[in-house]
Each structure stands twice: as C-alpha cells, then as structure tokens.
Amino acid sequence: MSHLPKQRRGAMTRDRVIAAAIETFGEEGLAKARTRRVVERAGTNLVSIHYHFGSKDQLYCACAEHIARTIRDRSTAVLDRGKALVREPAASHQDLVECVCAIFDEFAGIGLSGGMPEGWRQFVVREQMEPTGTGAFELIFSSVRPFFDTVFGLAGRIIGRKPTDPEVRLLTTMIFGQISVFRTNQRGALKLMGWKRFGPKELAFIRMTARKYIVKLLAAEPARPPRARRPKRAAPAV
Numbered sequence: 266m267s268h269l270p271k272q273r274r275g276a277m278t279r280d281r282v283i284a285a286a287i288e289t290f291g292e293e294g295l296a297k298a299r300t301r302r303v304v305e306r307a308g309t310n311l312v313s314i315h316y317h318f319g320s321k322d323q324l325y326c327a328c329a330e331h332i333a334r335t336i337r338d339r340s341t342a343v344l345d346r347g348k349a350l351v352r353e354p355a356a357s358h359q360d361l362v363e364c365v366c367a368i369f370d371e372f373a374g375i376g377l378s379g380g381m382p383e384g385w386r387q388f389v390v391r392e393q394m395e396p397t398g399t400g401a402f403e404l405i406f407s408s409v410r411p412f413f414d415t416v417f418g419l420a421g422r423i424i425g426r427k428p429t430d431p432e433v434r435l436l437t438t439m440i441f442g443q444i445s446v447f448r449t450n451q452r453g454a455l456k457l458m459g460w461k462r463f464g465p466k467e468l469a470f471i472r473m474t475a476r477k478y479i480v481k482l483l484a485a486e487p488a489r490p491p492r493a494r495r496p497k498r499a500a501p502a503v
Contacts, residue, residue: 283324291388364419373472374468439482440479
C-alpha cells in the first residue's frame, strides 16, 4: 500500500480495523475483547486504534455505525418505494401487500444470507442480549426502525387503521418477528430445520413461506372484540 496516497492508506487501515473489530466484538463482547487481538487480525498496530478511533468504546460505536450505514444504504430503495406507496391514494390492496412482502424480503436478506456476515450478526445479537450502554444499540436500531415505520404505514392502509394504532404495530412486529428466531437462535433453528447453514437456497424457502402467510395475514378481516354481555336483571322480589 506504500504507493497509495496517505489519506487512502489511512482509510483502508480504518476499514480493516473495523472489519476485524466487528468479528472480535461479536465473538467476545466489548468487555472481554482485547484491542491487541483486533489489530492482529487487521494486520496493523495499536496506534491505529488510538489514531482513528480514540478508544475501545469509540471503536465499538464505529463498528455499530458501520453496520447501520450499510443497512441504510442497502434498504433505501425498497423503503422509499414503500413510503411513496403509503402516500398514493390510488394504491391497490395487492400493491400494498406486495410492497410489505418486498420489504420483508429485504429484511430477511440483510439478516440472513449474503446481507450480513456472520460476525455482524453476532455483534448485533450480542449488543441486544448484553447491552453495553455505549449507544451502539441506538445506532443499529436507527437503521432498522425505518423498516417498521414504513410497514406501519402500509399495514395501516391495508387494515384501515392509523400507523400508530397498537394493532398495526403488533401486526408489523409479528411480520418481522418471523425472521428473528433465525437470527437470535440460529443454531436451534438450523437443527430444527435439518439445515447446515442459511444459504441462498434456505433464504429463498424462508421468503417463499413467509410471503404466503404474510399475504394471508393481511387479507384477513380484522378481528372484532366480543361484545360484552349485559348482566341479567335480578328477578323482582316477591
């Protein structure tokens, strides 16, 4: 890399440190991870962490921001289509449902095959299960929240409720929840399915099955709460 401009070399070193740090933090967590292990993986030295990030906590947050930025960049197009459809008065029921399915497909792709390396998944899951208090969760959640906000609007249009309605929010959470088990309990899910990994073939099957039930879920009439039964009048005293 000596022939490259200094700024370019610095950016490449920073990227290598972040990639190595995500893997290390995902495997060991923030408290146990050692910066020396990170720089060994990155093929650099400890000075690079202090120069580019300042501290281990700041490096951890830089890793979270890198993951969040990647998710935002990848999902912008499909989410923009969803937001535009929510504002389209003439949008058909089928268009709205298909858009929900497309957003779910993107969400599944990021969480499973090809969209998020295993080390990234471990990093995200560990931060959820063992919060560090560094602000990393908020950074990552800020990139995932638009998926939910967009489907709040789409699902609200579909069932005739406001996006803030609790039923809309629960319905949306249930739709995305179909993928959560494959991220938070990956080993168990693989064992139950008899799969060795979540590759393109497995992801396609998950998407196909989820789409079938999302369509059915959104096609159903909203359940009405049972009417309260009026108390019987007491018989007149004789």
